[in-house]
Amino acid sequence: MLLEVKDLQVAYGAISAVKGVSFGVDEGEIVTLIGANGAGKSTILKTISGIVRAKAGSVLFAGAEITQTAPHDVVKMGVCHVPEGRRIFANLTVRENLLMGAYTRSDGDAIKGNMERVFQRFPRLKERLSQPGGTLSGGEQQMLAMGRGLMASPKILLLDEPSMGLAPILVQQIFDIIQEINQSGTSILLVEQNANMALSVANRAYVLETGTISLSGPAAELRANAKVQEAYLGEAGALA
Amino acid sequence: MDLNAQIVYFLQQVINGIQLGSVYALIALGYTMVYGIVRLINFAHGDVFMVGAFAGFFAVSVLGLSFLPAIILAMIVSMVLGVTIERLAYRPLRRAPKIAALITAIGVSIFLEYFTSLNFVFGPNYRTFPRPFEVTSWNIGGVAISNILVIILGVSLFLVVALQLFVTRTKVGIAMRAVSFDHDAARLMGINVDTVISITFAIGSALAGAGGVLFAIAYPQVDPFMGIMPGLKAFVAAVLGGIGIIPGALLGSLIMGQAEVLTTGYVSSTLRDLVAFGILIIVLLVRPTGLLGKSGVEKV
Numbered sequence: 001m002l003l004e005v006k007d008l009q010v011a012y013g014a015i016s017a018v019k020g021v022s023f024g025v026d027e028g029e030i031v032t033l034i035g036a037n038g039a040g041k042s043t044i045l046k047t048i049s050g051i052v053r054a055k056a057g058s059v060l061f062a063g064a065e066i067t068q069t070a071p072h073d074v075v076k077m078g079v080c081h082v083p084e085g086r087r088i089f090a091n092l093t094v095r096e097n098l099l100m101g102a103y104t105r106s107d108g109d110a111i112k113g114n115m116e117r118v119f120q121r122f123p124r125l126k127e128r129l130s131q132p133g134g135t136l137s138g139g140e141q142q143m144l145a146m147g148r149g150l151m152a153s154p155k156i157l158l159l160d161e162p163s164m165g166l167a168p169i170l171v172q173q174i175f176d177i178i179q180e181i182n183q184s185g186t187s188i189l190l191v192e193q194n195a196n197m198a199l200s201v202a203n204r205a206y207v208l209e210t211g212t213i214s215l216s217g218p219a220a221e222l223r224a225n226a227k228v229q230e231a232y233l234g235e236a237g238a239l240a
Numbered sequence: 241m242d243l244n245a246q247i248v249y250f251l252q253q254v255i256n257g258i259q260l261g262s263v264y265a266l267i268a269l270g271y272t273m274v275y276g277i278v279r280l281i282n283f284a285h286g287d288v289f290m291v292g293a294f295a296g297f298f299a300v301s302v303l304g305l306s307f308l309p310a311i312i313l314a315m316i317v318s319m320v321l322g323v324t325i326e327r328l329a330y331r332p333l334r335r336a337p338k339i340a341a342l343i344t345a346i347g348v349s350i351f352l353e354y355f356t357s358l359n360f361v362f363g364p365n366y367r368t369f370p371r372p373f374e375v376t377s378w379n380i381g382g383v384a385i386s387n388i389l390v391i392i393l394g395v396s397l398f399l400v401v402a403l404q405l406f407v408t409r410t411k412v413g414i415a416m417r418a419v420s421f422d423h424d425a426a427r428l429m430g431i432n433v434d435t436v437i438s439i440t441f442a443i444g445s446a447l448a449g450a451g452g453v454l455f456a457i458a459y460p461q462v463d464p465f466m467g468i469m470p471g472l473k474a475f476v477a478a479v480l481g482g483i484g485i486i487p488g489a490l491l492g493s494l495i496m497g498q499a500e501v502l503t504t505g506y507v508s509s510t511l512r513d514l515v516a517f518g519i520l521i522i523v524l525l526v527r528p529t530g531l532l533g534k535s536g537v538e539k540v
């Protein structure tokens with residue numbers, strides 16, 4: 001396993017948000033974590049990247065324990081977390097945002113090369129290079145957030161609701177790009193409320209319900225599962 | 241006074257105001273950078289300025305250094321002090337309520353003032369600052385331009401330009417702006433936020449140290465409480481320009497310098513401080529975000 005989460009428990013003060021969760025991502029995989037609002041998906045990603053601390057359990061990356069590792073060291077190891085809501089630096093230009101994505105790297109040529117690849121994937125960003133990040137549209141900000149993540153050349157990308165708030169045509173585009181990124185060798189842990197799309201691109205999936213995993217298996221199987229269909233895919237299963 | 245004499249008098253005041261404003265700017269930058277990055281009004285900042293002035297004093301009077309090495313030494317001493325204060329007093333309170341850090345800042349300020357007043361430290365008395373160069377002055381159409389003014393303007397301008405290049409052209413400088421916008425997002429980029437905060441205190445304190453030496457050269461006296469008034473006024477300047485905004489600190493400082501000097505020149509020197517704090521009250525009432533501050537409307 002490239003990334004392994006074991007018996008993870010996370011609490012915010014007295015509120016326990018994640019109550020003993022185990023799962024993993026193999027090299028080259030897209031794994032998705034789906035679940036309703038408040039299920040604990042973002043908390044899990046934050047604990048992996050180190051900005052929230054686990055109460056119990058562990059996170060292993062490439063076999064190494066990273067449960068207590070500082071966030072900036074986790075990034076250095078090759079784990080890149082693209083947070084919910086994009087968290088673009090609105091006061092920095094698009095170019096500066098991308099440079100911050102490459103903060104842990106010092107090889108100027110590699111950074112340049114990465115930036116070129118980001119532009120190939122997201123040509124819009126190149127047009128907006130010297131504009132402040134805060135002036136981009138929602139879709140452009142999502143592209144910037146993902147491009148910024150790719151600047152670090154991560155081994156695994158943690159994506160938190162990349163489709164949130166985007167028009168359907170953009171959602172399709174973002175998911176196509178997620179697949180492309182994966183095909184070029186980056187493993188992906190994808191958190192989504194858009195279960196339909198997530199299950200269509202993922203290899204495996206876990207369903208999270210109020211801090212525990214209720215179902216797991218190959219994405220195609222979960223997609224066909226009656227319970228999943230009822231709760232997350234059907235018309236009635238509008239995600240609260 | 242005839243018209244010509246009035247114009248000369250006015251220009252002289254304006255020039256004096258620029259000199260004072262430049263010193264305020266060096267202090268205000270530290271206030272605003274620290275506020276930008278940790279949302280803390282570092283009330284000990286004026287005392288870092290004071291320690292810088294004393295470091296300059298000892299560098300000149302005891303070590304016999306000339307101006308440039310003296311100001312560099314003062315900047316280093318202030319830098320070490322600022323970083324130490326952050327490390328010991330503010331960092332442990334990073335997750336505590338803001339009021340705890342604010343009260344601590346006031347405590348650090350009082351500590352520095354009274355600790356340095358002890359006889360075995362700086363002592364409580366005023367001391368005359370020995371200028372490390374001969375003061376000369378040129379008469380340009382009746383307006384006196386001293387080499388003190390030239391030096392203060394030159395040093396301030398150099399430091400401000402260097403700071404601007406640092407925050408726009410270097411990786412760490414850009415990271416500083418990123419951290420000031422969003423700590424957690426910066427962490428996710430691999431930025432060590434604590435390190436960047438230390439660097440911010442280092443730069444802000446070094447600028448205050450330079451300001452301390454320049455102030456002591458212009459108004460040649462040092463004492464342990466000398467940081468209070470310039471510190472407060474630089475703070476007003478930072479608020480006036482928009483706290484957290486670097487160009488705002490410059491603008492606010494230049495306005496403060498003019499307001500103070502013109503009040504002294506045309507009204508009365510006893511009203512000088514009243515005007516300074518009057519500006520603070522008016523800004524807080526009319527435009528709390530300052531001249532260059534946005535009114536807090538964020539894009540969703």
Ligand SMILES: Nc1ncnc2c1ncn2[C@@H]1O[C@H](COP(=O)(O)OP(=O)(O)O)[C@@H](O)[C@H]1O
Pocket residue numbers: 012015016017035036037038039040041042043044
């Ligand atoms: N900073 C926080 N402080 C307190 N409770 C939080 C915080 N962040 C999240 N929670 C709570 O933890 C639970 C899980 O939240 P989250 O991980 O954001 O869920 P999801 O991403 O699946 O919507 C929710 O009940 C939420 O209210």
Ligand SMILES: [Mg+2]
Pocket residue numbers: 038041042043084
């Ligand atoms: Mg979430």
